[in-house]
Amino acid sequence: MGMRIWYQSMTQLATLTNYRKALEEHAKKYCSDGTKIVFNGVSEDNYHGRMPAEVLQYSYAKLILQTEVIDICRAAEKNKFDAVILGSFSEPFLPEIRSLLNIPVISMPECTLLVACSMAEKFALTTLAPANVKRVKALVKRHGLESRVSGYYSLAHPVDEDILNVALKKPKQVVTDFLATAEQAKADGADLIVPAEGVLNLIIGRSNINPIGRLSVLDCVSTSFLYAEMMINMQRRLGIGIGRMGSYAMPPADLLAELDAVTQAKASAKVKTKK
Numbered sequence: 518m519g520m521r522i523w524y525q526s527m528t529q530l531a532t533l534t535n536y537r538k539a540l541e542e543h544a545k546k547y548c549s550d551g552t553k554i555v556f557n558g559v560s561e562d563n564y565h566g567r568m569p570a571e572v573l574q575y576s577y578a579k580l581i582l583q584t585e586v587i588d589i590c591r592a593a594e595k596n597k598f599d600a601v602i603l604g605s606f607s608e609p610f611l612p613e614i615r616s617l618l619n620i621p622v623i624s625m626p627e628c629t630l631l632v633a634c635s636m637a638e639k640f641a642l643t644t645l646a647p648a649n650v651k652r653v654k655a656l657v658k659r660h661g662l663e664s665r666v667s668g669y670y671s672l673a674h675p676v677d678e679d680i681l682n683v684a685l686k687k688p689k690q691v692v693t694d695f696l697a698t699a700e701q702a703k704a705d706g707a708d709l710i711v712p713a714e715g716v717l718n719l720i721i722g723r724s725n726i727n728p729i730g731r732l733s734v735l736d737c738v739s740t741s742f743l744y745a746e747m748m749i750n751m752q753r754r755l756g757i758g759i760g761r762m763g764s765y766a767m768p769p770a771d772l773l774a775e776l777d778a779v780t781q782a783k784a785s786a787k788v789k790t791k792k
Contacts, residue, residue: 518753519551520600522745523593525586526715527569527605528678530558535685536678539719540738547739549746555598560585570677570714573607574648583609590614590622600745604738606644606713608656612764617773619758621748628744629711629737630662636733637708639667643698644713646675653713667707670698672717681716688720695721699729709733 524544530537537556544554563582564572572578586609590601600621603609608624615622633640644653650669657666672694676684684691695712702710710732712718718737721727727734751757759765768776 519553520549520746520749521598522552522554522600522602522742522749523590523598524554524556524602524604524741525589525593526556526558527573527583527586527607527609528558528715529561529564529569530556531561533558533678533682533716535682536716536719539685539723540715543719543722543738544742548742552742552746554602554742557589559583568677568679569605569607570645570649574652579607579609583607586610587614587617591617594618594620599749602741602745604715604741606649606653606656606715615759615765616767621745621752621759623741623745623748625715625737625741626656626713627660629713629735629740630657630660630665632740632744633709633711633735634662634665636735638665639706640665640709640711640735641668641670641698641702641705641707642666642711642713643670643672643695643702643717645672645677645681645717647671648675649714668702668705670701673697676717678716681714681720684720685716685723688724691717691720692724692726696726696729699732699734703730703732707732709735711735711737713737 528536540556548554572582593601600623601618602623602625603611604625606626608626611624642653644650650671654669657663674690674694676691699710712721715738721734722736761767
């Protein structure tokens with residue numbers, strides 16, 4: 518039986534055309550026969566020309582701009598997708614989305630961290646800029662895996678998604694900066710390093726530099742593809758579902774209908790105000 522997976526990026530894929538193409542090529546290369554991945558980006562108009570790396574460091578901006586992802590993922594399940602991948606190290610509304618869906622919801626950073634634990638005693642993460650390091654540290658802490666991380670690093674020349682979209686065609690500087698963080702990670706005791714951002718990951722993956730000496734490089738994008746396939750298979754074959762006793766408790770149908778009515782009323786009021 519085939520699989521249909523919805524991949525929700527937190528970038529403007531309509532604008533970042535090199536990135537979208539690279540994602541599609543990556544899926545074709547690594548996914549099993551019969552697996553189809555649909556890639557979806559964020560609403561372009563909401564960002565007013567800014568890149569996510571610039572905006573999502575602010576908690577309020579993240580709340581306002583990423584709330585749409587909840588409804589997008591609910592729609593994916595209604596449209597018979599077998600799993601959803603949240604393809605971002607910002608990991609938007611993961612508990613909320615898992616509490617609303619019965620299909621597997623894969624967090625790219627969460628599954629990458631879990632796989633890294635199976636591949637290395639200590640691993641490191643490299644992100645785009647110093648401002649992102651704090652967010653990645655908080656993410657690792659949220660998943661309770663601080664003791665497995667040997668270090669957090671950022672590229673010497675900070676970049677955003679727009680710059681990386683160009684670097685997919687001209688990767689030299691980004692690869693050089695990443696290799697420098699890899700050497701530091703090795704010196705700090707890492708067995709494995711993760712390019713902790715989707716576009717950065719694809720640039721490194723397409724540069725054929727894995728491993729770096731004895732240091733493994735974990736491809737977080739393809740890991741999320743294969744992890745989603747595994748979770749779909751486990752749900753189909755083992756009948757496992759999401760635990761509903763804690764943070765992923767699903768609201769009863771009547772309460773969910775009431776909550777949907779509230780959000781719809783707010784949306785209608787917003788439209789009337791604009792008029």
